[in-house]
Amino acid sequence: MSFEIDYRIGGNWEKGEVGEPIDDLNPANQGEVLARFRLMSREQLGRAMDAAARGAVTWRKTSAIARAGVLGKAALSLRAQRDEIARVISLENGKTLAEASVEVEKSADFLDFYAATARLPQGGQIADGRAGTRAMAMVEPIGIVVMITPWNDPMLTPARKLGPALISGNSVVLKPARETPLAAWYLVKALVDAGLPEGVLNLVMADHAALDELMLGDARIAAVTFTGSTEVGLGLSRKLAGRNVRLQAEMGGKNASVVLADADLDLAVSTIVGAGFGQAGQRCTATSRVIVEASVHDAFVARLADALKTLALGAGTQAGTKIGPVVSRRHQKEVLAHVQGARESNATILLGGNAPQGETLSQGCFVEPTLITGVTDQMPIWRDEVFGPVVVVRAVASFEEAVAAVNDSQYGLSAALFTNSLRHAQLFLDEADTGQVSINLPTSGWDVHQPFGGFKDSGSAFKEQGLEGLRFYTRTKMAAVRFEW
CATH class of the missing domain: 3.40.309.10 (Aldehyde Dehydrogenase; Chain A, domain 2)
Structure with missing residues (x-):
C-alpha cells in the first residue's frame, strides 16, 4: 500500500521537497510502512498561504447554496469509499474497523449537516429609529483559517472544522498530524474532487519553525482552530497574543x-x-x-x-x-x-x-x-x-x-x-x-448537530459542532439603508 503523499497547494498536488522521507507506520506492526512523505519547503508553504489568500476571495463570492453542493458531493464520495477509507484509518491510527467506519460516516455527516445550513436564515432585519431607514445584520466569512488537527480522529476532526469553515465562505490551510496524514489526504481529495475551487483548501506539512513563521506568523490569517494537547493549545495562545487572530482550542481532558x-x-x-x-x-x-x-x-x-x-x-x-x-x-x-x-x-x-x-x-x-x-x-x-x-x-x-x-x-x-x-x-x-x-x-x-467543547484548560470559548460551530468562522456586519428623505 506504500506510496508518497502529496500536498495540496492552490490547484495542484505536490510532493514535499525537504529532508529524508518520513515513514507513516502501522502502529499494529511497526515493520509495515503504509506511506511516505517529505516535508514542504518554505517556498511551497509560502505559495500555499498565497493560494489561500486568493481562494478566500473566490469562495467568499460563491453562493452558500453552491458551497453546500460541494460539501454534499464530498459527503457522498466519502460514503462511497467508506470501506476503503476505514481500512486506511484503521491501519494508520490503530483503531478497529468498526470505529474507523463510524469515523468515516461521521465525517460525511459533518459535511452534510453544514451543507444543510446554507438554506437557513443568516442575519436579518433589525429595527432602526431613524425615519426612512432600514437596518440589517449581515453575516460574512472571516477569511483565511489555519487548522491544526490531531492523530486520534484523523478524518473526523478536520471534517468537524472544515464543514462550518467552508460553508461560511472561508479558505483553509490544513496541517494534519504527522502520525496520520493519509486520513486527511482522503478528506481533502474528496472535497477537491467535489469541485472546491483552487486555493480554498490547502494541505500542508512542514517543520515547526517554518509553520510558526510562514503559517501562524502570516499577517493575513484570521483564525486558528486547533485540537490537541493543552500544552500545545496554550502555546498557540501565547504565540497569537497581541494579534487580532481568533483562536479555537479543543484541548485535553481528565x-x-x-x-x-x-x-x-x-x-x-x-x-x-x-x-x-x-x-x-x-x-x-x-x-x-x-x-x-x-x-x-x-x-x-x-x-x-x-x-x-x-x-x-x-x-x-x-x-x-x-x-x-x-x-x-x-x-x-x-x-x-x-x-x-x-x-x-x-x-x-x-x-x-x-x-x-x-x-x-x-x-x-x-x-x-x-x-x-x-x-x-x-x-x-x-x-x-x-x-x-x-x-x-x-x-x-x-x-x-x-x-x-x-x-x-x-x-x-x-x-x-x-x-x-x-x-x-x-x-x-x-x-x-x-x-x-x-x-x-x-x-x-x-452527535454532529450538538455543540461540543470544554471549560477551563480543556478548551477555549468557541464551541464546535452544531449551529454554535458556525460562530467561530463568521463575523457580523451591521448595515443601514436610508430610502426616504
Whole structure:
C-alpha cells in the first residue's frame, strides 16, 4: 500500500521537497510502512498561504447554496469509499474497523449537516429609529483559517472544522498530524474532487519553525482552530497574543464518571468500558477517572475488572479485536510511563499496565487495558491526562464529595453520572464544571448537530459542532439603508 503523499497547494498536488522521507507506520506492526512523505519547503508553504489568500476571495463570492453542493458531493464520495477509507484509518491510527467506519460516516455527516445550513436564515432585519431607514445584520466569512488537527480522529476532526469553515465562505490551510496524514489526504481529495475551487483548501506539512513563521506568523490569517494537547493549545495562545487572530482550542481532558450506590452497576460497567477503552483510550472525551460511592466500590471494581479481561488486543483490521494499539512507539512509552509513575506512588495496578509480550503483539504499539485502584487525589495518575487504555478508580463517601472530585481538576471537558436518583441527576447537571455532562451515558459520543467543547484548560470559548460551530468562522456586519428623505 506504500506510496508518497502529496500536498495540496492552490490547484495542484505536490510532493514535499525537504529532508529524508518520513515513514507513516502501522502502529499494529511497526515493520509495515503504509506511506511516505517529505516535508514542504518554505517556498511551497509560502505559495500555499498565497493560494489561500486568493481562494478566500473566490469562495467568499460563491453562493452558500453552491458551497453546500460541494460539501454534499464530498459527503457522498466519502460514503462511497467508506470501506476503503476505514481500512486506511484503521491501519494508520490503530483503531478497529468498526470505529474507523463510524469515523468515516461521521465525517460525511459533518459535511452534510453544514451543507444543510446554507438554506437557513443568516442575519436579518433589525429595527432602526431613524425615519426612512432600514437596518440589517449581515453575516460574512472571516477569511483565511489555519487548522491544526490531531492523530486520534484523523478524518473526523478536520471534517468537524472544515464543514462550518467552508460553508461560511472561508479558505483553509490544513496541517494534519504527522502520525496520520493519509486520513486527511482522503478528506481533502474528496472535497477537491467535489469541485472546491483552487486555493480554498490547502494541505500542508512542514517543520515547526517554518509553520510558526510562514503559517501562524502570516499577517493575513484570521483564525486558528486547533485540537490537541493543552500544552500545545496554550502555546498557540501565547504565540497569537497581541494579534487580532481568533483562536479555537479543543484541548485535553481528565474526564470523570461518577457511580452512586443506587446506580445500575451493569449499565455503569458496560458504558465505562466503552467510554474508557474505546479507541484504546485515545479520545479527549475518554473516561479516565471513575469516582465510586464507597458502599459499592468493591462490587463495581470486581465487575469492571471481569469486563476488561474479555477485551481482546489486536490489529484494528483483525476480526474480534476490541482494543487496537496506541498510535506510536513514542506514545506507547508515554502511556506506560504514566502507569509506572502510579506504581511508584504506591497505587495498585489491579489489571494490565504493561506492553503485551508475544511474537505478534510485541511488533505493535500495544498497551494492556489497565485498571488502577488505591489512588489519592494528589497522585499524578489521578490528575494528568494519560490518553491511553488506563482507568483509575477512587472511592468517595457521598454525592457531594463526588461532585467536588469531578471539579477538582484543571480540565473541564466531560463528566458523567450513573444514578437512579432524579434529584442527584439534576444537581449534577448544574454543578459539574464541564462542557459536556451525561447521566447514565458515556463521557464520549456527541452527535454532529450538538455543540461540543470544554471549560477551563480543556478548551477555549468557541464551541464546535452544531449551529454554535458556525460562530467561530463568521463575523457580523451591521448595515443601514436610508430610502426616504
